[in-house]
Amino acid sequence: MSRGNSAIADRGFHWLMVLCALCIFAIVVLISTELIAGSHLSWTKFGFKFFYQIFYDPNTNQPLYWDPVNGEFSALPFVFGTLVSSFLGLLMAVPLAIGVAVFLTEMCPAFLRGPLAFLTELLAAIPSVIYGLWAVFILVPILREHVNPLLIRTLGWTGLVSDDNPTGLGFLAAGVILAIMILPIISSLTREVMLAVPHSQREAVLALGATRWEMIRMGVLRNARIGIVGAIILGLGRALGETMAVTMVIGNTPEIHRSLLANGSTMASVIANEYGEASGNLHFSALTEIGLALFIVTIIVNALARILVWAVTRGAPARVS
Amino acid sequence: MKLQQNNFRSKVRSLTDAVASGLAVLSTIIVVAPLVAIFIYLVYKGASSLNLDFFTKIPKPEGEPGGGMANAIVGSGILLALASAIGVPIGIAGGIFLAEFGRGTKLANAVRFTADVLNGVPSIVMGVAAYALIVRPQNHILPFSGHFSAFSGGVALGIMMIPTVCRTTEEMLLMVPHAVREAALALGVPNWRSVLSITVKTASPGIITGCMLAFARVAGETAPLIFTALGNSFWSTSLDRPIAALPLQIYIYAISPYDDLHRLAWAGALVLIVLIVMAVSLVRYVTSRGVLKGAS
Numbered sequence: 304m305s306r307g308n309s310a311i312a313d314r315g316f317h318w319l320m321v322l323c324a325l326c327i328f329a330i331v332v333l334i335s336t337e338l339i340a341g342s343h344l345s346w347t348k349f350g351f352k353f354f355y356q357i358f359y360d361p362n363t364n365q366p367l368y369w370d371p372v373n374g375e376f377s378a379l380p381f382v383f384g385t386l387v388s389s390f391l392g393l394l395m396a397v398p399l400a401i402g403v404a405v406f407l408t409e410m411c412p413a414f415l416r417g418p419l420a421f422l423t424e425l426l427a428a429i430p431s432v433i434y435g436l437w438a439v440f441i442l443v444p445i446l447r448e449h450v451n452p453l454l455i456r457t458l459g460w461t462g463l464v465s466d467d468n469p470t471g472l473g474f475l476a477a478g479v480i481l482a483i484m485i486l487p488i489i490s491s492l493t494r495e496v497m498l499a500v501p502h503s504q505r506e507a508v509l510a511l512g513a514t515r516w517e518m519i520r521m522g523v524l525r526n527a528r529i530g531i532v533g534a535i536i537l538g539l540g541r542a543l544g545e546t547m548a549v550t551m552v553i554g555n556t557p558e559i560h561r562s563l564l565a566n567g568s569t570m571a572s573v574i575a576n577e578y579g580e581a582s583g584n585l586h587f588s589a590l591t592e593i594g595l596a597l598f599i600v601t602i603i604v605n606a607l608a609r610i611l612v613w614a615v616t617r618g619a620p621a622r623v624s
Numbered sequence: 625m626k627l628q629q630n631n632f633r634s635k636v637r638s639l640t641d642a643v644a645s646g647l648a649v650l651s652t653i654i655v656v657a658p659l660v661a662i663f664i665y666l667v668y669k670g671a672s673s674l675n676l677d678f679f680t681k682i683p684k685p686e687g688e689p690g691g692g693m694a695n696a697i698v699g700s701g702i703l704l705a706l707a708s709a710i711g712v713p714i715g716i717a718g719g720i721f722l723a724e725f726g727r728g729t730k731l732a733n734a735v736r737f738t739a740d741v742l743n744g745v746p747s748i749v750m751g752v753a754a755y756a757l758i759v760r761p762q763n764h765i766l767p768f769s770g771h772f773s774a775f776s777g778g779v780a781l782g783i784m785m786i787p788t789v790c791r792t793t794e795e796m797l798l799m800v801p802h803a804v805r806e807a808a809l810a811l812g813v814p815n816w817r818s819v820l821s822i823t824v825k826t827a828s829p830g831i832i833t834g835c836m837l838a839f840a841r842v843a844g845e846t847a848p849l850i851f852t853a854l855g856n857s858f859w860s861t862s863l864d865r866p867i868a869a870l871p872l873q874i875y876i877y878a879i880s881p882y883d884d885l886h887r888l889a890w891a892g893a894l895v896l897i898v899l900i901v902m903a904v905s906l907v908r909y910v911t912s913r914g915v916l917k918g919a920s
Contacts, residue, residue: 309814316816317725323717324726324735327790330783331738334749337756402651410645419652421908426659428904430844432871433893436878437662440669440886483658490655514637516644537744544746546847547875571748571847578752579772579851587760594752598745605744609737 334598342592344584345376353592354378369557369573371582376589378596380557384474384567388549389542391478391563392485397535399482400489401524407490408497409519420491427487435551438480443552446479447471451564465562472554474563480548485538492537492612496530497523499616533611540604544597546571570597663897670894673887678895683857683873689884693892695859696868699774700843702861703853703869706778707842711785712835716824718786719793719831724819736794739787747784751848754780759852774860774867777853781845785838792834796827833907840903844896846871870896 345353358367358375368380407419451471454464500523508522524531554566555576568576570593578594581587677692684691718735726732758769758776768775800823808818824831846869849855854866855876861867870892877889 309817313815316819320717320721320725321731323714324721324731324790326714327718327735327738327742327786330786331742333757334745334753337753338749341752341756341760399651399655402648403655406648406652410648419656422656422659424908425901425904426655428840428900429662430846430871430896430900432844432846432875432878433662433666433897436874436889436893437665439878441661441665486655514641516641517637519644540744544744544748546746546748551875551879571746574748574752575847575850578755579854591752591756594749598749601745601749602741605741606737608744609740 335595338591338595338598342588342595344588345592346588348585349376349589352377353589354382354596366559368559371577371586374583374585376585378570378589378593380559381568381570381573381593382596383559384553385543385569385571387474387563387567388477388481388553388569389539391474392481392542393535393539395478395482396486396489396538400486400534400538401493401531403486403490404493404497405519405524407494409515409523423487423491426483427491431484431545431547432551434480434484435548438476438548438552442479443471443476446476451475454564462561464564466564467562468554468565470554470566472552473566474553476552477549477567477569478563480552481542481545484545484548485541488541489534489538492534493527493531496527496534496612496615499530500526527615530612530615533608533615536604536611537608540601540608543604544571544601546575550575570594666890666894666897669887669890673891674894678888678891682859683888686880686882686885691884691888693868693870693873693888695856696870696873696892697895698859698861699853699856699868700870702774702863702867703778703781703849704839704843706775706863707781707785708835708839710779710782711789711838711842715786715789715835715838716793716831718790719797720819720824722790722794723797724823736791739790743787743791746847747845748847750780750784751850751852754783754848755851768864772852772854772866773864774853775863777849777867777869778863780848780852781842784842784845784848788838788841789835792837793827793831796830796834797823799830800826829910833910836903837907840900843903844871844900846875850875 349356353376356377357379358370358377359365360367367375368377370376403423407416411419447470451464451466454475455466458464459466504522504526505518508518513521549569550572553568553572555568555572556566557568557573558566560567574590574594574597577586578590581590677690678694679692679697680694681690681692682695683693718739722732722736726735754776758766758779759772762770764770804822804826805818808822809815813822849869849872853869853872855872856866856868874889874892874896877885877892880886
């Protein structure tokens with residue numbers, strides 16, 4: 304083989320690799336153009352109003368958000384459902400995730416650390432449809448028989464829980480299953496950020512006579528707080544786009560209720576339910592626009608989270624996963 | 625007096641310390657509990673409905689007892705093979721670019737960032753894009769387009785594999801010491817040869833691990849398949865027709881009203897989770913053993 308040939312081969316190989324790397328950009332461009340082209344019809348008909356308009360049924364004067372028969376579409380109930388279920392999920396997951404991360408980094412005996420890290424890894428690897436299966440047959444009956452009646456008895460006066468939905472499905476069920484699903488990602492990232500805090504910080508606080516909790520609070524959590532916020536935002540990104548488990552337990556009605564025990568629907572769940580059998584071009588286009596909104600929001604949320612986590616772990620040794 | 629006050633404060637402080645430690649332990653227990661619950665139920669429900677029929681028969685019509693999910697297992701295999709054929713080569717090549725050619729360049733940083741962000745895009749959006757790209761157009765520019773098909777499902781899953789494979793490949797390649805590359809180049813080996821048969825080969829256990837991780841992730845994906853592969857109650861191995869997939873059948877059976885189908889769903893979930901746990905354990909074993917034996 305002559306030298307000239309290998310130079311050509313080298314350059315060819317180089318550009319082949321560049322081309323494959325550029326595929327990643329191509330995918331983003333492809334997805335965006337497909338979604339924008341698909342949602343064109345809905346965008347020209349409704350404009351930005353799509354995300355907040357409310358229609359009223361002329362006969363009963365009840366609010367009507369999503370009416371494929373008459374061709375009237377509003378994403379409001381789905382935006383509401385996504386926000387409420389994700390917020391409920393975060394509310395339950397964040398304190399637990401930080402607790403787990405503190406336990407794993409600061410106080411866990413060495414022999415437990417490996418198995419526990421493995422368990423959280425497994426929790427992240429379970430497919431969402433299996434969480435959904437578990438939720439439908441185990442979690443929802445528990446909520447229906449025990450938790451919901453208790454909540455109605457104790458918190459009924461707030462108006463946030465009401466007993467007009469006896470199925471056990473709804474926002475609360477979706478929130479609980481979301482919390483279980485986003486816990487591993489938040490806790491493993493929080494752990495990573497906490498590990499990136501230099502040991503000298505801990506030693507300095509301990510040397511001043513702090514107890515272990517004071518050391519964690521002042522020396523570790525305070526230094527890692529930006530990264531922890533990043534981890535929480537990343538968890539939020541997961542929760543916003545989570546589809547299967549939520550679709551299986553949220554009840555799937557395009558309505559807005561004050562009660563957390565009521566049925567609802569999220570942006571991802573309405574796409575999962577209706578996209579394959581959309582009736583008419585406008586219905587299809589409206590669903591695509593919801594998909595586009597989901598795409599843009601998750602990209603922003605993920606980019607923000609990555610920047611925050613990166614800002615903290617920049618100096619730390621690279622991790623394998 | 626002053627001494628007593630200090631004594632009191634230190635008591636409060638040590639109490640706070642104990643309470644905080646207790647809360648951390650408690651939250652760990654609360655987190656581990658659902659996992660254990662999920663596994664116990666899965667094994668209990670799944671094992672009691674697993675039998676030979678499950679692996680060899682196709683589903684009976686709704687409401688009739690018996691039947692299995694042989695077509696879904698084969699279908700998942702076909703979809704995953706197609707997804708790997710798309711995702712693995714492009715992902716590995718992208719990783720090679722990031723680690724070997726683009727180190728420190730703006731382009732590499734942009735690719736890395738985009739891959740990370742793409743990793744967080746919900747899988748349902750991938751399904752929507754694959755539907756709009758392949759299933760909906762009636763002009764037949766792309767192969768198998770115009771209707772639900774195994775091909776469109778495989779493409780959606782393949783696209784999802786690319787960012788994961790790309791990033792793990794990069795991380796594994798970065799662990800190969802520079803001396804190895806320099807030694808190869810000093811012997812007059814062309815650069816492409818040195819990358820492929822020295823660097824990539826050294827890192828290959830790690831790269832295979834990364835591919836398996838991506839594989840395990842898309843193996844359980846349901847959302848992108850609902851309106852691409854669609855599912856099928858009969859035998860089908862054609863790329864041009866709707867095909868059954870294990871996670872998809874679990875979803876369809878779980879929301880059906882029949883007890884027999886619920887049992888099939890549990891059995892399918894057990895099979896799926898066993899496959900995934902095996903993949904994750906293998907990954908963990910390989911990484912803990914030292915990905916690059918003798919390289920560091």
